Amino acid sequence: MLEQVKYFEDFVIGEGRQTVGRTITETDFVVHAGHSGDFFPHHLDAEFCKTLPFGQRIAHGTMVFTIGVGLTATIINPVAFSYGYDRLRFVKPVFIGDTIRSRVEIIATEPMEKRPGFGRVTERLTVTNQHGDTVLVADHIYMVERRP
Template sequence: MLEQTTYYEDFVIGAQRKTVGRTITETDFVVHAGHSGDFFPHHLDEEFCKTLPFGQRIAHGTMVFTIGVGLTATIINPVAFSYGYDRMRFVKPVFIGDTITSLVEIIGKEVMEKRPGYGRVTERLTVSKQTGEVALVADHIYMVEMTP
């Protein structure tokens, strides 16, 4: 991982970066079910899923989110801290064998009046499938130090 100090003032609205791809496997489904406790048949019961409109197992939305965010975690910024996520939407299902990539774009900045010396930076996370279809969208909010 690369360490890069980027202060609030250095963030540019519209700046983007795209990640490498990651193919979703059956092991991902099983491991995520074990970690989360979500053993719903929509994710793990192949025969049950054949009776549903998609005809196959659907990835946990939380797994797509976790992997999608993980793909973006290639830069350590020692002056930025995650403040949370807003507006998460599961747009299209992800299946075993799909390859996802993440695109992040800076969509907003504002000074944090109640936290002198900090600003809030909002980054839009878009996770897409190999088909180009958007699978997930969420806004990641950072609390970032201003230049000393």
């Protein structure tokens, strides 16, 4: 992982980056079900899913979110801290064998009035599949130190 010190004043609206792809496997489904306790048949029962509109197992939304965010975790900024996520949406289903990739783009910056010395930076996370379809969108909010 690359370390990069980037203060609040260094963030530019519109800047972004694209990640590499990651193919979703059946193992991902099983491991995520075990970690989350979500053993719903929509994710694990192939025969049941044949009776549903998608005709196959669909990935846990929380798994797609976790992997999508994880793909972006390639830069460590020691002056930025995750403040949370807003507007998380599962736009389209993800299936076993799909390859997802993430794009992040700075969409907003604003000073934090109640926390002098910090600003809030909002980064839009968009996860797409191998067809270029958006499957997940969320806004990641960072609390970032202002330049000393």
